[in-house]
Amino acid sequence: TQTVSQSDAHVTVFEGDSVELRCNYSYGGSIYLSWYIQHHGRGLQFLLKYYSGNPVVQGVNGFEAEFSKSDSSFHLRKASVHWSDSAVYFCAVRPNSGTYQRFGTGTKLQVVP
Amino acid sequence: GPKVLQIPSHQIIDMGQMVTLNCDPVSNHLYFYWYKQILGQQMEFLVNFYNGKVMEKSKLFKDQFSVERPDGSYFTLKIQPTALEDSAVYFCASSSTSNQDTQYFGPGTRLLVL
Structure with missing residues (x-):
């Protein structure tokens, strides 16, 4: 079964803390991995993606993600979060053989001032 | 940055009636997608569209659903x-042919069927 899972439904951190949001997948073959952010009541905004090369990819607003083939993971990190x-x-996840992305269930991040 | 527009933002309709959701994609994009999201939950793929044709559709894309983009105007569901x-x-x-996995999303249409 091909899946993409985000094990944490909610994460709460203080402003200035670091955070890691987890993503694991179970797809064989070549895949494209991406992260998106959705603010309340709005559409998704692209943050970053990975297909090959350096397993650590940089995105917008200080976000980065690291691909691990051995762990089947693509966790998102930020060193110092802001309330926004x-x-x-x-x-x-998009399999190289597929034409669309499959989304995880999402992780709600709450940053406390 | 590039913007995807959706019209209307909200629609309330009686069960059994027809509804058309309109999407104005990024101007030079050629891949188009519709997703369904219930109560802020998971984003579920419905269908994608390229070169005037449906490429793939999920089991959520029932027979009552249809998509088109007549003459390069709105992409409609x-x-x-x-x-x-x-x-x-x-x-x-929507996304471009050179960067298919960077999708630009519209703000959504909130549909309520009574």
Whole structure:
């Protein structure tokens, strides 16, 4: 079964703290991995993606993600969060053989001042 | 940055009626998508569209659903007839041929079927 899972439904951190949002997948073959952010009541915004090369990819607003083939993971990290980072974060996977992205269930990040 | 527009932002409709959701994608994009999201939950893929044709559709894309983009105008999702379970937020997205996995999403249309 091909899946993309985000094990944490909610994560709460203080402003200035670091955060890691987890994403694991179970797809064989070549895949494209992405992260998106969704602020309340709005559409998704692209953060970053990975296909090959350096397993650590940099995105917008200080976000980065690291691909691990051995762990089947693509976790999203930020060194110091701001209150405006409060949102729902979605991990997405597209198999190289597929034409669309499959999204995880999302992780709601709450940044407390 | 590039913007995807969706019209209307909200729609309330009686069960059994037809509804058309409109999407104005990023101007030079050629891949178009519709997603369904219920109560802020998971984004579920419905259908994608390229070169005037449906590429793939999920099992959520029922026979009552149809998509088209006549003459390069709006990319539309039509539901005829609507059912109660169609109540959700529908998001349109588009991407370019050179960067298919960087999708730009619209703000969504909130559909309520009564």
